[in-house]
Amino acid sequence: MAKNLVEVHNIKKYFPIHKGLLNRVVGNVKAVDDVSLSIREGETFGLVGESGCGKSTLGRVILRLQGATEGSVKIDGRDIHALSHRELNKMREDMQIIFQDPFGSLNPRFLVKDVIGEPLKIHTKMSAKEIDERVVELMKLVGLDPTRRNRYPHEFSGGQRQRIGIARAIALKPKFIVADEAVSALDVSVQSQVINLLMKLQKEMGLTFLFIAHGLNVVRHISDRVGVMYLGKMVEVGETEALYANPLHPYTAALLSAIPKPSPTKKRNRIVLQGDVPSPANPPTGCRFHTRCPFAQEKCSQVEPKLEEILPGRQVACHFPVGVEGGSDLSTLETK
Amino acid sequence: MAEKLLEVRNLTTGFLTDKGFVKATDRISVSIEKGKTLCLVGESGSGKSVTSLSIMRLIDYAGGIILEGNINFKGQDLAAKKQEELKEIRGNKISMIFQDPMSALNPVFTVGDQIAESLSLHQNKSKDEAWKEAIELLRMVGIPSPEIRAKQYPNQLSGGMCQRVVIAIALAAKPELLIADEPTTALDVTVQAQILELLQDLKEKLGTSILLITHDMGVAAEMADHIAVMYAGAIVEQGTVEEIFSNPSHPYTVGLLQSIPGFEGERGGELYTIKGTIPALGNLPQGCRFNPRCPHVMDKCRQVEPGDIKIGSEHFTKCWLYEDKEKAAAALGKGESIHG
Amino acid sequence: MTEYLIRRILQSILVLFLISLVTFGLIHAAPGGPTQMMISPGMSPAAAQVQMHNLGLDKSIPEQYWIWIKNLLTGDLGKTFKNNIPVGDILWPTMKNTFVLMSFSWVISMIIAIPWGIYNSTKPYGISDQTANFVSYVGFAMPAFWFGIILQQVFSLQLNWLPLSDMYAMDKQGNFINLLYHLILPCTVLILANLAAYSKYSRSSMLEVLEQDYIRTARAKGVPERKVIFRHALRNALIPIITVLGMELPTLVVGATLTESVFNWPGMGRLFVDMARAREYSVLMAIALVTAVVVVLGNLIADILYKLVDPRVQLGRKGGKSA
Amino acid sequence: VGCGDSKTVDAPKDEPKKEEAAKTDDKPAESGEPKQGGTLTVGTFSDIVSVNPIFVQDTASGDAEQFLYAKLFDYDKEGNVVAEPWSLAAEPMKISEDGLTYEIKLKDNLKWSDGQPITADDVKFTLETIMNPETGSPAISNFDKVSKIEVADAQNLKITMKQVYAPFKYSLAAEIAPQHVLKDIKVTEMQKNSYGTDPAKTVTSGPWKWTEWKQKEYLKFDANPDYWGPKPNISTVVYKIYADQNTEVQALIKGDIDLVSGVPVTQLDAVKKIDSINVASLPGPQYEFVGLNRKPENFKDKFVPWEGQKTRQAMAYAVNRQGMVDNVLKGVGQLMNAPFMPNSWADPGDAAVNYQFDPEKAKQLLAEEGWKAGSDGILVKDGHRFSFELQYNSGNSRREQVSLVMQQNFKDVGIEMIPKAIDFAAWNEQNLTPGKFNAILLGWSLNSPDPDGESTFSSKFFAPTGQNMVFYKNDKLDKLWEEGTKVVDQEKRKEVYKEIATEISTDLPYIFLYQYGTPQAHSKKIKFNEEDAPISNLAYGEFFHVIKWWMGDAK
Amino acid sequence: MSDMNAMSAPNVQQSVEPQVPENTPLPPSDKPPGPWKTVWTKFRKNGFAMTGLVVLFLFILISVLAPWIAPYKPDRIDLMIANLAPGTGNHLLGTDEVGRDIFSRLVYSSRISLFIGFSVAAITVIIGSIIGAVSGYFGGWTDTIFMRIVDVMNSIPTLFLNILVMAIFGTKISYMIMILAFTSWTGVARLVRGNFLQLREMQYVEAAKAIGVSSWGIIFRHLMRNASFPIIVNATLMVGGAILSESGLSYLGLGIQAPATSWGLMLSNSQEFMLTNPMQAVYPGLCILIVVLAVSFIGDGIRDALDPRQKNSRGRLAKWRKSFSKSGI
Numbered sequence A: 001m002a003k004n005l006v007e008v009h010n011i012k013k014y015f016p017i018h019k020g021l022l023n024r025v026v027g028n029v030k031a032v033d034d035v036s037l038s039i040r041e042g043e044t045f046g047l048v049g050e051s052g053c054g055k056s057t058l059g060r061v062i063l064r065l066q067g068a069t070e071g072s073v074k075i076d077g078r079d080i081h082a083l084s085h086r087e088l089n090k091m092r093e094d095m096q097i098i099f100q101d102p103f104g105s106l107n108p109r110f111l112v113k114d115v116i117g118e119p120l121k122i123h124t125k126m127s128a129k130e131i132d133e134r135v136v137e138l139m140k141l142v143g144l145d146p147t148r149r150n151r152y153p154h155e156f157s158g159g160q161r162q163r164i165g166i167a168r169a170i171a172l173k174p175k176f177i178v179a180d181e182a183v184s185a186l187d188v189s190v191q192s193q194v195i196n197l198l199m200k201l202q203k204e205m206g207l208t209f210l211f212i213a214h215g216l217n218v219v220r221h222i223s224d225r226v227g228v229m230y231l232g233k234m235v236e237v238g239e240t241e242a243l244y245a246n247p248l249h250p251y252t253a254a255l256l257s258a259i260p261k262p263s264p265t266k267k268r269n270r271i272v273l274q275g276d277v278p279s280p281a282n283p284p285t286g287c288r289f290h291t292r293c294p295f296a297q298e299k300c301s302q303v304e305p306k307l308e309e310i311l312p313g314r315q316v317a318c319h320f321p322v323g324v325e326g327g328s329d330l331s332t333l334e335t336k
Numbered sequence B: 001m002a003e004k005l006l007e008v009r010n011l012t013t014g015f016l017t018d019k020g021f022v023k024a025t026d027r028i029s030v031s032i033e034k035g036k037t038l039c040l041v042g043e044s045g046s047g048k049s050v051t052s053l054s055i056m057r058l059i060d061y062a063g064g065i066i067l068e069g070n071i072n073f074k075g076q077d078l079a080a081k082k083q084e085e086l087k088e089i090r091g092n093k094i095s096m097i098f099q100d101p102m103s104a105l106n107p108v109f110t111v112g113d114q115i116a117e118s119l120s121l122h123q124n125k126s127k128d129e130a131w132k133e134a135i136e137l138l139r140m141v142g143i144p145s146p147e148i149r150a151k152q153y154p155n156q157l158s159g160g161m162c163q164r165v166v167i168a169i170a171l172a173a174k175p176e177l178l179i180a181d182e183p184t185t186a187l188d189v190t191v192q193a194q195i196l197e198l199l200q201d202l203k204e205k206l207g208t209s210i211l212l213i214t215h216d217m218g219v220a221a222e223m224a225d226h227i228a229v230m231y232a233g234a235i236v237e238q239g240t241v242e243e244i245f246s247n248p249s250h251p252y253t254v255g256l257l258q259s260i261p262g263f264e265g266e267r268g269g270e271l272y273t274i275k276g277t278i279p280a281l282g283n284l285p286q287g288c289r290f291n292p293r294c295p296h297v298m299d300k301c302r303q304v305e306p307g308d309i310k311i312g313s314e315h316f317t318k319c320w321l322y323e324d325k326e327k328a329a330a331a332l333g334k335g336e337s338i339h340g
Numbered sequence C: 001m002t003e004y005l006i007r008r009i010l011q012s013i014l015v016l017f018l019i020s021l022v023t024f025g026l027i028h029a030a031p032g033g034p035t036q037m038m039i040s041p042g043m044s045p046a047a048a049q050v051q052m053h054n055l056g057l058d059k060s061i062p063e064q065y066w067i068w069i070k071n072l073l074t075g076d077l078g079k080t081f082k083n084n085i086p087v088g089d090i091l092w093p094t095m096k097n098t099f100v101l102m103s104f105s106w107v108i109s110m111i112i113a114i115p116w117g118i119y120n121s122t123k124p125y126g127i128s129d130q131t132a133n134f135v136s137y138v139g140f141a142m143p144a145f146w147f148g149i150i151l152q153q154v155f156s157l158q159l160n161w162l163p164l165s166d167m168y169a170m171d172k173q174g175n176f177i178n179l180l181y182h183l184i185l186p187c188t189v190l191i192l193a194n195l196a197a198y199s200k201y202s203r204s205s206m207l208e209v210l211e212q213d214y215i216r217t218a219r220a221k222g223v224p225e226r227k228v229i230f231r232h233a234l235r236n237a238l239i240p241i242i243t244v245l246g247m248e249l250p251t252l253v254v255g256a257t258l259t260e261s262v263f264n265w266p267g268m269g270r271l272f273v274d275m276a277r278a279r280e281y282s283v284l285m286a287i288a289l290v291t292a293v294v295v296v297l298g299n300l301i302a303d304i305l306y307k308l309v310d311p312r313v314q315l316g317r318k319g320g321k322s323a
Numbered sequence D: 001v002g003c004g005d006s007k008t009v010d011a012p013k014d015e016p017k018k019e020e021a022a023k024t025d026d027k028p029a030e031s032g033e034p035k036q037g038g039t040l041t042v043g044t045f046s047d048i049v050s051v052n053p054i055f056v057q058d059t060a061s062g063d064a065e066q067f068l069y070a071k072l073f074d075y076d077k078e079g080n081v082v083a084e085p086w087s088l089a090a091e092p093m094k095i096s097e098d099g100l101t102y103e104i105k106l107k108d109n110l111k112w113s114d115g116q117p118i119t120a121d122d123v124k125f126t127l128e129t130i131m132n133p134e135t136g137s138p139a140i141s142n143f144d145k146v147s148k149i150e151v152a153d154a155q156n157l158k159i160t161m162k163q164v165y166a167p168f169k170y171s172l173a174a175e176i177a178p179q180h181v182l183k184d185i186k187v188t189e190m191q192k193n194s195y196g197t198d199p200a201k202t203v204t205s206g207p208w209k210w211t212e213w214k215q216k217e218y219l220k221f222d223a224n225p226d227y228w229g230p231k232p233n234i235s236t237v238v239y240k241i242y243a244d245q246n247t248e249v250q251a252l253i254k255g256d257i258d259l260v261s262g263v264p265v266t267q268l269d270a271v272k273k274i275d276s277i278n279v280a281s282l283p284g285p286q287y288e289f290v291g292l293n294r295k296p297e298n299f300k301d302k303f304v305p306w307e308g309q310k311t312r313q314a315m316a317y318a319v320n321r322q323g324m325v326d327n328v329l330k331g332v333g334q335l336m337n338a339p340f341m342p343n344s345w346a347d348p349g350d351a352a353v354n355y356q357f358d359p360e361k362a363k364q365l366l367a368e369e370g371w372k373a374g375s376d377g378i379l380v381k382d383g384h385r386f387s388f389e390l391q392y393n394s395g396n397s398r399r400e401q402v403s404l405v406m407q408q409n410f411k412d413v414g415i416e417m418i419p420k421a422i423d424f425a426a427w428n429e430q431n432l433t434p435g436k437f438n439a440i441l442l443g444w445s446l447n448s449p450d451p452d453g454e455s456t457f458s459s460k461f462f463a464p465t466g467q468n469m470v471f472y473k474n475d476k477l478d479k480l481w482e483e484g485t486k487v488v489d490q491e492k493r494k495e496v497y498k499e500i501a502t503e504i505s506t507d508l509p510y511i512f513l514y515q516y517g518t519p520q521a522h523s524k525k526i527k528f529n530e531e532d533a534p535i536s537n538l539a540y541g542e543f544f545h546v547i548k549w550w551m552g553d554a555k
Numbered sequence E: 001m002s003d004m005n006a007m008s009a010p011n012v013q014q015s016v017e018p019q020v021p022e023n024t025p026l027p028p029s030d031k032p033p034g035p036w037k038t039v040w041t042k043f044r045k046n047g048f049a050m051t052g053l054v055v056l057f058l059f060i061l062i063s064v065l066a067p068w069i070a071p072y073k074p075d076r077i078d079l080m081i082a083n084l085a086p087g088t089g090n091h092l093l094g095t096d097e098v099g100r101d102i103f104s105r106l107v108y109s110s111r112i113s114l115f116i117g118f119s120v121a122a123i124t125v126i127i128g129s130i131i132g133a134v135s136g137y138f139g140g141w142t143d144t145i146f147m148r149i150v151d152v153m154n155s156i157p158t159l160f161l162n163i164l165v166m167a168i169f170g171t172k173i174s175y176m177i178m179i180l181a182f183t184s185w186t187g188v189a190r191l192v193r194g195n196f197l198q199l200r201e202m203q204y205v206e207a208a209k210a211i212g213v214s215s216w217g218i219i220f221r222h223l224m225r226n227a228s229f230p231i232i233v234n235a236t237l238m239v240g241g242a243i244l245s246e247s248g249l250s251y252l253g254l255g256i257q258a259p260a261t262s263w264g265l266m267l268s269n270s271q272e273f274m275l276t277n278p279m280q281a282v283y284p285g286l287c288i289l290i291v292v293l294a295v296s297f298i299g300d301g302i303r304d305a306l307d308p309r310q311k312n313s314r315g316r317l318a319k320w321r322k323s324f325s326k327s328g329i
């Protein structure tokens, strides 16, 4: 088995809520609350969950684009959060991020070649001409027409912009890339182009991905392993196929069932959850999912379940995992 | 064939821009039967919203112009009416739900007020009655403790609840047609499931026809009776939901369906892609508007725009391939026959 | 809400405190400062000493500041150096006069500008809108005092229709009709300037609101257009207008200075100019502070009104997915 | 008088000589039957400070006093000190042979506005308070030669001088303050007291009493029903305050006000065109000059360019004074060669050197002093360029124009003059009082008709304590000035002042420019008999005999 | 995102796949118009804005070339030719009370008025945008402190402060520029701060952080460019504002002092001659009006060029529609 490139230990990220006369901290938005995970070299780790559950925050904390409240992140054996600013800057060559918003992630006042060339300018001593050459090379690599490098991002379509963002991210040949909803904003017909590109690059460059998305089908397609988050907690981690075929956590099960499948004939049984996701500022006690869980029992509201490996390669944080001896049974639910 | 509630014929709507007139919809013809759901699918910018706004004649306020075409709603041509005459129909016979529920509600009125307004506008209800009924409506769309919620402002509700309120407003006057423009896109998957569920329920209970706009083929598959696929302002294919999914005909529809990664089977392989991107509306290619991206492009495609070609009882496609069915079958590599 | 109020008030007090520091500091930083001013040429050093002592000018600056503030808090604004008249006696009447001028022109500008702006927002780029646009350009670009002078020449000296200056005719002090008569010209000057800004604000605020989704919802509901504008849009549009008007207060308070000079209006702005020339520091400090109080108060009120009108901000947090 | 455009000289005084009454340009005055009632509205552009006679210093307050207070003595048309029916004194003062004692007798029916009698004690109190240095009265120098004041009875008092001082009698044309109101107030506190600023508390002695003061707007004086003297015709006087002279004049034209005592010459033509307005344009008791600083510290490299007498004379020749009078003053002025009013008894006539505009002469004199043209055309001597800054107060268009004319004149003879306008208050504070400048363009106005100018020109009175702010020192003149006040006989004094005139006009501490005027304009509604017409070259002459005026529109 | 729509979106369709021979190291690249060019293209079509630009340019030219344009020295006095009527002698607009050529004075006045206008705007923009950028970007205490200062500044009426400073410290042009800039930077600071508050949330900021760009690099290289258009619009308006402020102060006698000259000073002086020669007040007033109008036209022109929204009146649409149906398309 390949070694772990990224190791996340007990990461917490709280955003203080200020209130009152003295602007005192009266509470915290627990965006990420005690999450651990590891990503192996060369693999794609998919992260799914509903909006606001802390996926992006986790991604950012892993790259130390945001400080962690607690916990450590090791990339290639080095504790990112313990590095000095200079060391961190050096480290940035090895870790990169690709963003969701094809409009927002490129500075509209930078020429494409400046966007792609900026990391080179900062981290290498290349001459302007060398940078230009490299930019051309990168543009070809991601499938962009290099003759258009002196244009502004707004002249490119969403998919092309996403390619520019990818070119920027791979400019320094990083080892690890966080792709935060890298394809979510794209139309289906373009989305597949970008997915193909990412997978091609991964193969060619031996990249390791943390692939954040809420499109479960895309995550399934691209990821080797998948983690499911709910309200700042990692509730389930597992090999992709196993997890999709046989979700252990009731939330994962509900999530998977809630997704409309593009085939009218195979109408699936859907678990419709009640209510909305609670506020991360004021999460429920015990298991955070218990307020919406169809299988919730007394214990769930009191004791917080730990993420434990209950099957080989399958971790779940649930007192009564689905389809397991003594656990919850989906077939008891009234489904549609 | 069931009775047609709405019949749109040759609707062309556009905008006057710096670069001249741009047609956002180009001779669109769709129809909705009583009690059925028509899904309009297509990628961003293909003109779905413009179509819906045109039907409501709200496009006038967005700076658009209906250039030609009829919008027949129960024998009246909405396209030919004056704005003042439409208030009888809007919100009463046809109502609408928009994409972003949070911004679709007026932030300075309580949600109860906003529902009640709809009631008093169209049903001459007294204030009290309207309020009572508003609470009933809230209950109907599944909002817990509606008495309390009715007195709250939109910002005090979650996105899912807001969307329910918007639906309640739309249903207040018991419309015959409900137009829903991407009603779940802004919502979480689990909440989306709730809303779709609700729409299905209501449709069954009230017998309302629905024009559902979405770009999610999954949603369309789940909700639709009929589907119309839009590409760059034109409807390139339409038919029943079964026909579209089991027998997609237009190369665009085919590509669209194939490029979605599936939930079963092979992972990690290369996905099918449609090369290139949607052309800008002001800059459509000559001939078939899909021709630069089409894997089966022929000379004719580059010169003459295809019209609707009937390939099933209710299945139409705009593709020259279907002029000649064999050729189509060969090109698409499909063994099955094509309805004719 | 109460908490917010208290916090806002505390903030305002802090701002006022800082303003008092700035004003006091500036005046004491002046070459010569108030000290020099008080010693008439030819006064013997001993007499000067007495004078300084009498006026408390021999104390250290912080001490003087402390005394000034202490007196302020008891409502004592100090006395003029020159003739020892309580500053309040001079200040309050002029303030009242300025208030009369300002409020008249302000109210009239709003009465004209807001409906006009709203009307224009419903017919953007129409004739009325273009006119408003033109008026606003000219209103901004024309030096107000120049406009005033020209009005005086035309309507007062040439045509002899309207009074040239002052607040009342000498023999009609306190007569309201006479006041109105005297208000016409200066108000015209001020209105032109305000009108421009206000109608622009209302127009753009309204236009912005009219583009919002909830207006589309209202129309989709079948709400008649008039109701869309007056019920659904207006309330939302008024919120930013209120804020802007609150923020406009400083301009408003001072806006009259030049106009007052031109029309010999016995107001605070004119007083300030006179007193700056005469270096009546206590009056200057008082005016600056009083104006600041008005401004801060105006902002505070605008803020509170804002909170009252807009339920979105009533509960503190902005609309989030979970309340 | 310290009103923001000129600095006051409290010129000490002696016997006046004949002065011509102002002639109005239009038909001066009409005789006729005085009417009772009516309102006289007077315009001004500055508010009063305090009307307390002990502290009055500025023109506005001085003007107000003319209505509110009776003086001990008044001036007649010729500027003689006399006892009029409205003066407090019952008869002319008696001056002893040796010139050391003055006896004054008051009328016996005098009453304050609160009904209290006005007695010799009030006079003694007022003068002694002024003389007390702790009071801080600006009039202190008028009485600094008094040794004692004795009250004989309620109507009689005697003033004894320390030395003979000829100008003293003019000091007795003074307003008196009420002892019964002010006696309990510490002199150091007196200026702060509301007497003089609060109409209700200001007990006065004149034909009108003070009924209202709206700060910065107007003052109102109503005829005092209990006035002890001859009743005034006009029942109300309003003293209206404007933001500036322009507004004031426009108000005059519009008819809002009846009298403006200082019409800017620039607006004279416009005002003259108005039918309903009379304009009197004779110069007043004031003159303008260029003061040449002599203190080396005020110059670059401590080089005073005009240290040489011929240089100063050359500068005087270089300046086109007549041109200024004709064009800038529009004729409302008269050339001056020495600090004595033309047409006054001290007018030296030809004894003073008259520097006729003569650039050639100027150049010649400069050459004689060793000035040579430099590369840029500006004269140079010993490596120093002849360049100086001329300061004047901003907002005074007359001085601005005059300075510009001079700049041109000086340039024509190779002198660089840089005009610099400064706000008056700052100027006074930072330059005039301490005497820090190269040269100034300033005017003196003379409050009394006496020619004494010791405090301005004697080296005993250097700035900052004195008014000799150009640091001019001339031993001969120092002596002569002193001599001038020590003689009581007017003929002898005249000789002294003639000598002074010759010396001062030769040595030139100042370049004397001209006597100038602030033309008075009044509405034809104001009526008076010829003998009561306003006089321009007497301080407060614009209200001369105002008690006898009447308003044509009175009902 | 909306401002991206402002940029023309030309055909995004062009060849997506690279079709360049593999071994040419640097393929040629097309140079499309940048954002400035795009704005300029739109700006150029705006008649008012272009007129404003031409007028302003003319005035700048006049002020630069004043010694060549003005027939006389502005302070040249000739009492013999005082108060000439327009057109007499060689005096286009006549002379004033001391025989100075009014036209020449107007010409020279443009120097000071424009100098003050532009320098105040420049200083204001520099101070304001740095402060605004820093407090908007860093937030927290920095922001709190700066914003309190802004509050204080905004609560002190600007004109009062100007008057106070000019009256107390003296009427030097440098003081005037400083005090005008000092009292007007808050507007820019607020604007830039608001902008930065939005901009700093943009994903490209995070992207820049992720590749190791320093905070200052982000502020000045990335964000300042994006905030530049609104800043420019604001600066344009500020030029007008400063010119007006100068005239106001000069009118009160607390501004420019003779022998220097500015339109405000000319106006102030002319007041005395309103009765005899009112045109003396009209000329400088008109100059101010025209220049400030020109400047605001330019500012609004830039704003409009940046505004993605269409300026379609219903009337225009209806007209268009009519012509459309007539031509029978």
Ligand SMILES: Nc1ncnc2c1ncn2[C@@H]1O[C@H](COP(=O)(O)OP(=O)(O)OP(=O)(O)O)[C@@H](O)[C@H]1O
Residues within 6 Å of the ligand: A015, A029, A030, A031, A049, A050, A051, A052, A053, A054, A055, A056, A057, A058, A214, A280
């Ligand atoms: N800077 C911040 N300050 C305060 N709260 C924050 C901040 N950033 C994120 N949060 C909160 O933390 C929680 C997690 O946010 P995050 O962006 O990580 O969610 P996400 O899973 O990426 O959601 P999405 O799918 O919408 O991108 C949310 O409730 C969000 O409101």
Ligand SMILES: Nc1ncnc2c1ncn2[C@@H]1O[C@H](COP(=O)(O)OP(=O)(O)OP(=O)(O)O)[C@@H](O)[C@H]1O
Residues within 6 Å of the ligand: B015, B016, B017, B024, B042, B043, B044, B045, B046, B047, B048, B049, B050, B051, B062, B063, B064, B215, B281
């Ligand atoms: N007010 C307008 N002015 C000019 N063009 C417009 C306007 N509104 C829409 N369009 C254009 O019309 C086209 C169709 O837009 P429409 O909103 O109908 O797309 P859509 O299919 O609803 O896309 P989405 O899925 O993003 O909502 C787009 O190219 C859009 O740019």
Ligand SMILES: [Mg+2]
Residues within 6 Å of the ligand: A055, A056, A057, A180, A181
């Ligand atoms: Mg996210």
Ligand SMILES: [Mg+2]
Residues within 6 Å of the ligand: B048, B049, B050, B181, B182
């Ligand atoms: Mg849409």
